Amino acid sequence: MNWDRVEGQWKQQRGEVDHYFGKIMNDKMSTIMGKYDGLVGTLQMKYDNVKKGTLKQVDALKIIIEQMRNPIGS
Numbered sequence: 001m002n003w004d005r006v007e008g009q010w011k012q013q014r015g016e017v018d019h020y021f022g023k024i025m026n027d028k029m030s031t032i033m034g035k036y037d038g039l040v041g042t043l044q045m046k047y048d049n050v051k052k053g054t055l056k057q058v059d060a061l062k063i064i065i066e067q068m069r070n071p072i073g074s
Contacts, residue, residue, distance in 0.1 A: 004044055011041030029069045036062055 015038030022030030040058055047054075 008041045008043070008045030012038050012045060013041070015039070015041055029065065032065055033062075036065065 015034045015036065017034070018037055019031050019034030022028065022032070022034055036058070040055075043054060043058070
């Protein structure tokens with residue numbers, strides 16, 4: 001079994017749990033981060049090793065989301 005696929009499946013499942021927890025707690029940022037983790041897991045599972053360019057784009061999205069979660073001055 002390829003460990004990249006296992007890790008991808010784990011991230012995908014964890015993302016789904018985070019997404020639904022965010023919905024239950026009415027926390028939009030947790031919901032979005034859950035979707036992010038699911039996206040990374042899906043990409044990793046599908047392509048075994050996520051290409052660096054794709055991973056950089058997804059990481060850039062994560063930085064933007066984190067900045068939205070913690071705006072400057074709050």
